[in-house]
Amino acid sequence: MASYEKYLLPQVLQQVAGLDLRAKFLVEGFLAGLHESPYRGFSVEFSDHRKYARGDELRQIDWKVFGRTDRYYVKRFQAETNMECHLVLDRSASMALEPRTVRDRFMTKFEYATAVAAALGYLMISQQDAVGVVTFDDRVREYVKPRARPSHLGDVLTVLTNTHPGGTTDVSGSIHEAAELFKKRGLVIILSDLLDEPEKIEKALSHLKYRGHDVIVFHVFDAAEANFLYEGAMRFVEPETGAELVVDADAARSGYLAAISAFVDDLRRRSRGLGMDYVQLDTSVSFDAALTSFLINRKKNFL
Numbered sequence: 304m305a306s307y308e309k310y311l312l313p314q315v316l317q318q319v320a321g322l323d324l325r326a327k328f329l330v331e332g333f334l335a336g337l338h339e340s341p342y343r344g345f346s347v348e349f350s351d352h353r354k355y356a357r358g359d360e361l362r363q364i365d366w367k368v369f370g371r372t373d374r375y376y377v378k379r380f381q382a383e384t385n386m387e388c389h390l391v392l393d394r395s396a397s398m399a400l401e402p403r404t405v406r407d408r409f410m411t412k413f414e415y416a417t418a419v420a421a422a423l424g425y426l427m428i429s430q431q432d433a434v435g436v437v438t439f440d441d442r443v444r445e446y447v448k449p450r451a452r453p454s455h456l457g458d459v460l461t462v463l464t465n466t467h468p469g470g471t472t473d474v475s476g477s478i479h480e481a482a483e484l485f486k487k488r489g490l491v492i493i494l495s496d497l498l499d500e501p502e503k504i505e506k507a508l509s510h511l512k513y514r515g516h517d518v519i520v521f522h523v524f525d526a527a528e529a530n531f532l533y534e535g536a537m538r539f540v541e542p543e544t545g546a547e548l549v550v551d552a553d554a555a556r557s558g559y560l561a562a563i564s565a566f567v568d569d570l571r572r573r574s575r576g577l578g579m580d581y582v583q584l585d586t587s588v589s590f591d592a593a594l595t596s597f598l599i600n601r602k603k604n605f606l
Contacts, residue, residue: 387449388433392420392437400527409526418590422594424456438462439481440472441472442476446484489516495522512577524585524586531559
């Protein structure tokens with residue numbers, strides 16, 4: 304069995320099959336102008352309708368639909384429906400934080416993020432959309448350009464499986480660098496523990512927005528980080544610098560949880576202020592259940 308198949312369990316694929324990451328694109332007419340069809344003037348297969356967007360040609364309006372709904376819609380054809388999706392995966396050392404106990408059997412943050420990325424890659428390829436991968440720590444380390452052919456899923460999964468976490472991180476700097484690599488407007492999915500200053504992350508996300516991308520931010524927490532599953536005297540070691548700190552976990556718990564809550568609220572506010580989806584993930588929650596719930600809610604919110 305190929306090593307990457309552990310990320311594509313049948314029960315996971317069954318849950319995500321049929322769900323649509325593109326709901327926001329289709330409803331808002333985001334794809335208008337993204338794909339100039341090479342078949343203009345020729346017969347291509349009709350796909351569906353989308354709302355009229357500024358810049359669309361009047362001759363593209365379906366006047367029969369306007370007569371029934373009093374709203375402007377244009378026809379979309381199969382050649383125009385595909386899009387590019389970039390999976391941006393944090394591979395820094397902090398993503399390799401070990402689960403709190405063997406008994407918990409949780410994935411590391413990196414394994415969890417990789418599993419989510421693999422499922423999303425499968426979903427996009429199955430919808431005939433192009434998928435690419437960026438991995439980063441303190442800078443972009445690998446970049447696989449988006450492709451839509453089914454065989455490309457194997458290339459994506461091979462990169463994900465062969466990537467190992469390590470090194471320091473620069474989340475905001477790496478997002479800025481990645482933004483310069485993406486030549487076409489599309490969907491950018493960021494999977495990271497976002498250990499950076501919220502102001503810097505906001506500026507990096509703004510860079511993506513300026514370039515016209517739709518962005519989903521998956522903020523990945525280890526279960527122990529999210530819930531502070533520690534007791535008594537604890538020695539914490541910063542995975543990227545080796546710095547050590549000894550604390551009384553019981554005394555520190557309330558202050559820590561308050562700080563984490565404020566950090567999450569700040570990032571959520573900044574992301575949503577830019578019109579982006581922000582999703583907090585916890586490794587104690589089955590990643591397929593968390594992903595399915597998000598996709599269903601995303602579809603509901605934009606229908």
